[in-house]
Structures are given as structure tokens and as C-alpha cells.
Amino acid sequence: MKIESKIKLFLVDDDAVFLKSLEIQFMEQGDFEIETYATGELCLQNLNKKPDIVVLDYHLDGVVKNAINGLQTLDKIKNTNGGIPVIMLSSQDRIEIAVTCMHHKAFDYVVKSETAFVRLQKVISTIFKYQKMEKELSWYMDRM
Template sequence: MKTKNKVKLFLVDDDAVFLKSLEIEFMLHGDFEIETYATGELCIAALDHLPDVIILDYFLDGVDKNAMDGITTLDIIKELQPELPVIMLSEQDKIDVAVSCMHHNAFDYVVKSETAFVRLQKNINTIYKLKKLEKELKWYIDRSSSFSY
């Protein structure tokens, strides 16, 4: 259940140390309700918890070699909840990997580095600014359509 004024964030990564450090960073620098998952399968099974944003690792095969990869997980998330923003995260600093993620409707692609957390924070801020603009635009359109000219 979403707590008032808190962003519900799913962090999905098979690297337990990185996952924990990312969770701690978000807890220290924002008002988040965080759920963490080591596999895409676990993340998908929990989509009924209604996350606002998902940060998803690209590979996801460190815990289980047969686990679903990040792109497959992203595709299933987008099939089930097309409007849910998913930010892909990986150690792969390759343009073709980033382009592939964007073709699969990721909101953004962030390389795991010393600046990754700052980029993730900026992405989440951008997502919320866009959602606010969409609400304002919808309100304006709804209001405008109620007037007769």
C-alpha cells in the first residue's frame, strides 16, 4: 500500500551489496517506501503492491543463472502496466545496450558508477514533474471542454 507523500520504489538487482547500498542511499536522501527484489520474477509477482517507479538491473542472473533478464522483465512490466516508469541500470557502458533498453520503453538507462545514484534521483524527480504536468494538462483540457463557445 502506498504511504501518503512517499514514492513507492522497487529496486531490482541480483547484486546484494549494490542493492543494499542503493536502498540505503534512497532511504537517506528522500522520502521513499522501498521494496527490494533479487530477481525479475519476484518483482513481477509484487506488481500488485503498485510501485511508482522501478529501478531494474539489466542482467539479473547472479542469484539464479536461469533467472529472467532485465529486458524480459521490462517487457512483462510494460505489458502489464504500460505507464509504469522503469529505469534500467547496468554496469554495461555500451550504447547498444542503452538503445536496446530505450526501444523496450525504459524511461532511462543509467550506468552503475559513482554518479549513478544522482542520475537515478534526477530521473525520479523528472518522472514526478512529468506526472504533475500531465495532471495539470488533463485538468485544463477537461475544464476547457466544459465551456461552450
Template sequence: MTDTKKVKIFLVDDDALFLKSLEIDFLDNADFIVETFPTGEMCLANLAHNPDIVILDYQLDGIVANAMNGLETLDKVKEFNPEIPVVMLSSQDKIEVAINCMHHKAFDYVVKSETAFVRLQKIITSIFKYQKMEKELNWYMDRM
């Protein structure tokens, strides 16, 4: 990722107030392109926009009856492109939920709170450090 390219983030949450608040935080505090979606289905329909990161609510049950939940959406994102890092969000502070998300190949899990945005910023930084190290390692391994 070059410094001139803005990071594209998909925010997916059925809680309109939380979604708007998170969008404003990202737009005010860093150089991001943000696309927001209230359902997993809408997120999936727009994956061709090639997000760098997807931040996805675990529940997603507040807008459309029988809508995809966060884990189903996570699985479909990974089917589309397993390299897209997905960070799961939930108001549930349960280790079982976090472990379940990790089993579905989420990069990380964040509990919704007043500090969620700060955690997400740190996770995004970690994602890009990890990706850079992985590229360097692959480059090195290709030359052996």
C-alpha cells in the same frame, strides 16, 4: 503525488552489494518506501504493491540460472501497468544497450557507477515533473 504520500520504489538487482548500497542511499537521503528484489520474477510477483517507480538491472543473471533478464522483466512490468516508470541500470556503458532499453519503453537508463544514486534522484524528480505536466495537459485538453 501529494507531499504526504511516500514514493514507493522497487529496486531490482542480482548484485546484493549494489542493491543494499542503493537501498541505504534511498532510505538515508529521501522519504521513500523501498522494496528490494534479487530477481525479475520476485519483482513481478510483488507488482500488486503498486510501486511508483521500478529501478531495474539490465542483466539479472547472477542468482538463478535461466532467470528473466531485465528487458523481459521490463516488458512484463509494462504489461502489468504501462504507467509505471522503469529506469534501467547496467554496468554496460554502451549506447546500443541504452537504446534497446528505450525501445522497450524504459523511462531512462543509468550506468552503474559511484554517481548512479545522484542520477537516479534527478531522474525521479523528472518523472514526477513529467507526470504532473501530463496530468495538467490532460485536464486542460478535457476542457476544450
């Protein structure tokens, strides 16, 4: 994980209880600067704050009628800044949804459950390991 500063994490979910629970769990870790949003639109409006990672609910249909869903939000994030890793969340444990999210360039897909937080921690750790390897590879390739 980042040593020099806290990880800026956007949590986007229309389930207020689940969102608050995730926020508290990440805040207890101390390595995170958290911003929470109940809609994809609010997340997109704040992308200029340059999150390191976005954790995004698949549905996002519980707060505002006609709000964009998680997949549409994912597409817009990737069109704005394709380098932001997005982890999709859903209460649906269906392989078709996970595959669809991956086709839309999500970094990973996590099912909402009692172990979701632990899984998110592992995925975030993997993201930073992957980014470190990319930087090292780029450094080596520049020298050839």
C-alpha cells in the same frame, strides 16, 4: 516529488552489495518506501503493491540460473501496467543497450557508477515533473 506520501520504489538487482547500497542511500532521503528484489520474477510477483517507480538491472543473471533478464522483466512490467516508470541500470556503458532499453519503453538508462545514485535522484525527480505536466495537460484538454 510526492508530498502526500512516500514514493514506493522497487529496486531490482542481482548484485546484493550494489542493491543494499542503493537501498541505504534512498532510505537516507526519507522520501521513499523501498522494496528490494534479487530477481525479475520476484519483482513481477509483487507488482500488485503498485510501485511508483521501478529501478531495474539490465542483466539479472547472478542469483538464479535461467531467471528472466532485465529486458524481459521490463517487457512484462509494461504489459502488466504500462504506466509504471522503469529506470534501467547496467554496468555496461554502451549506447546500443541504452537504445534497446528505450525501445522497450524504459523511462531512462543509468550506468552503474559512483554517480549512479545522483543520476537516479535526477531521473526520479524528472519522472514526477513529467507526471505533473501530464495531469495538468489532461486537465486543460478536458476543459476544451
